[in-house]
Amino acid sequence: MSDCIFCKLANGVIPTATLYEDSLFRVILDANPATKGHCLILPKEHYANLWEMPEDLTAKAFVLARRIAAAMTEAMHCDGFNIVQNNGTAAGQTVFHFHIHLIPRYKDGPAIVANWPQSPLTDGDRDAILSAFRKVMAGKS
Numbered sequence: 001m002s003d004c005i006f007c008k009l010a011n012g013v014i015p016t017a018t019l020y021e022d023s024l025f026r027v028i029l030d031a032n033p034a035t036k037g038h039c040l041i042l043p044k045e046h047y048a049n050l051w052e053m054p055e056d057l058t059a060k061a062f063v064l065a066r067r068i069a070a071a072m073t074e075a076m077h078c079d080g081f082n083i084v085q086n087n088g089t090a091a092g093q094t095v096f097h098f099h100i101h102l103i104p105r106y107k108d109g110p111a112i113v114a115n116w117p118q119s120p121l122t123d124g125d126r127d128a129i130l131s132a133f134r135k136v137m138a139g140k141s
């Protein structure tokens with residue numbers, strides 16, 4: 001995708017702070033980090049989101065996420081870690097080239113992702129969700 005910024009970053013067309021690179025992925029520091037060490041895993045091939053990614057590449061991306069998060073924890077002495085992957089505008093995706101956010105968390109750091117407002121699961125929602133989801137899964141087996 002010639003007009004995709006993440007294609008350019010992932011493939012070195014635009015230089016960027018790179019933590020790691022192999023034949024499939026580049027891991028870069030986010031330009032607007034939520035916390036110190038916030039970085040992004042980018043596949044070198046263009047896929048708009050998780051649904052477009054082949055399963056084997058998705059598996060490799062999440063194995064890499066685990067490795068990078070472990071190394072970043074050691075490097076930055078963070079106290080926790082969020083791994084976030086947004087799909088679609090409604091989910092907060094702003095760049096439509098698949099990426100995984102790796103966000104180190106610090107004991108006294110800002111309240112960010114995973115601090116969303118919650119309310120108890122209602123019986124009606126529980127039943128409707130179970131029924132709709134099971135119908136879809138049954139159609140796939």
Ligand code: 5GP
Nearest residue numbers: 005016028029030031032086092093094095
């Ligand atoms: P999204 O909201 O799509 O899940 O995340 C996009 C992320 O990409 C944001 O955290 C944003 O700061 C980061 N970002 C957008 N443009 C650039 C860029 O040109 N360079 C880098 N390093 N990060 C970028």
Ligand code: ZN
Nearest residue numbers: 004007046097
């Ligand atoms: Zn792209």
